[in-house]
Amino acid sequence: MTHIVVLATGGTIASRTGPGGASVAADGAGALLEAAGPDPSVKVEPVDVLRENSFNLTLEDLASIAEAVQAQLARPEVDGIVLTHGTDTIEETAFLLDLVHADDRPVVLTGAQIAPDRDGSDGPRNLRQAIGVAAAPEARGLGVLVAFAGQLFAARGLRKAHTLLPQPFAAQSGGPIGQVLDDGPLLTARPARPEPLPLPGPGFGSLRVETLTLSPGATPELLDHLVAQRAPGIVLAGTGSGNLNRGYLRSLRAAVDAGTVVALSSRVPFGPGAAIYGSGGAVDAIAAGAVPATALPFPQTRILLALLLSRFPADVAADRLRHRANREKGI
Numbered sequence: 603m604t605h606i607v608v609l610a611t612g613g614t615i616a617s618r619t620g621p622g623g624a625s626v627a628a629d630g631a632g633a634l635l636e637a638a639g640p641d642p643s644v645k646v647e648p649v650d651v652l653r654e655n656s657f658n659l660t661l662e663d664l665a666s667i668a669e670a671v672q673a674q675l676a677r678p679e680v681d682g683i684v685l686t687h688g689t690d691t692i693e694e695t696a697f698l699l700d701l702v703h704a705d706d707r708p709v710v711l712t713g714a715q716i717a718p719d720r721d722g723s724d725g726p727r728n729l730r731q732a733i734g735v736a737a738a739p740e741a742r743g744l745g746v747l748v749a750f751a752g753q754l755f756a757a758r759g760l761r762k763a764h765t766l767l768p769q770p771f772a773a774q775s776g777g778p779i780g781q782v783l784d785d786g787p788l789l790t791a792r793p794a795r796p797e798p799l800p801l802p803g804p805g806f807g808s809l810r811v812e813t814l815t816l817s818p819g820a821t822p823e824l825l826d827h828l829v830a831q832r833a834p835g836i837v838l839a840g841t842g843s844g845n846l847n848r849g850y851l852r853s854l855r856a857a858v859d860a861g862t863v864v865a866l867s868s869r870v871p872f873g874p875g876a877a878i879y880g881s882g883g884a885v886d887a888i889a890a891g892a893v894p895a896t897a898l899p900f901p902q903t904r905i906l907l908a909l910l911l912s913r914f915p916a917d918v919a920a921d922r923l924r925h926r927a928n929r930e931k932g933i
């Protein structure tokens with residue numbers, strides 16, 4: 603019988619209302635499976651990894667989740683993995699798992715927008731559907747996926763695009779790769795996937811890789827501060843297709859000279875970055891030494907940069923980032 607492991611990490615799918623009325627992660631994998639109901643065609647094994655709302659997760663937690671997934675994939679009897687997770691940062695965890703995934707067996711993330719003790723909870727159905735995807739032969743070889751509200755997304759390019767709607771997710775470019783029906787996935791696309799990277803290095807959990815978002819009047823003082831603190835990596839979420847402003851350029855040059863890897867991304871949720879503008883825009887930022895990351899959303903650019911910096915010296919990490927985060931290079 604197909605054997606699926608369900609790893610639980612918390613999130614709204616596991617949250618219960620506390621005495622003050624606020625929702626907090628509480629349920630473990632066993633309770634989630636009980637709520638989802640039995641599927642006689644699949645053997646499902648519950649495993650608890652963490653019990654956190656995903657806004658509390660650290661890079662160290664993400665590394666632990668990656669290790670937990672690897673430990674399950676090391677078991678030949680396991681056919682697929684489901685990971686339950688808060689929706690706030692599912693795009694980061696799913697992407698990290700996808701970057702290091704070197705296996706045909708599916709890893710499918712899911713969660714909920716409405717907690718199990720609130721009216722209309724979507725968790726049990728999402729979990730049942732995610733198990734159906736993880737058990738489906740056609741999901742093999744697709745890497746790490748997110749099954750949510752009847753749709754299936756590739757991890758790469760995923761965005762949480764709505765705070766509260768039952769379907770909070772969207773793809774940065776394109777759309778979902780299929781639907782999730784109650785009897786399994788209906789695929790309409792196959793995600794292109796680059797070669798897997800090594801698992802996070804020992805320093806990953808404590809790496810200071812920060813994101814700065816550009817906006818009218820934004821000053822480079824926070825960038826200067828991070829460089830003074832010796833942050834090894836910074837992601838700039840520029841306006842539009844990845845623009846800074848004239849006042850940022852000098853600090854950016856100083857950051858790059860100090861050995862900080864600065865990735866240039868965009869604060870816009872959809873569409874690729876592009877080097878079009880001078881006068882403080884992306885053309886000048888790249889000339890000043892920022893590494894363009896045009897084909898990834900900025901939260902995922904940060905995860906890729908942190909993973910690379912945990913494994914390679916800064917110059918190699920910058921080079922790899924350039925090759926892996928730009929659509930001109932294929933993916």
Ligand SMILES: NC(=O)C[C@H](N)C(=O)O
Binds near residue numbers: 613
């Ligand atoms: N819907 C959710 O899961 C959101 C929740 N705040 C979390 O990410 O843990």
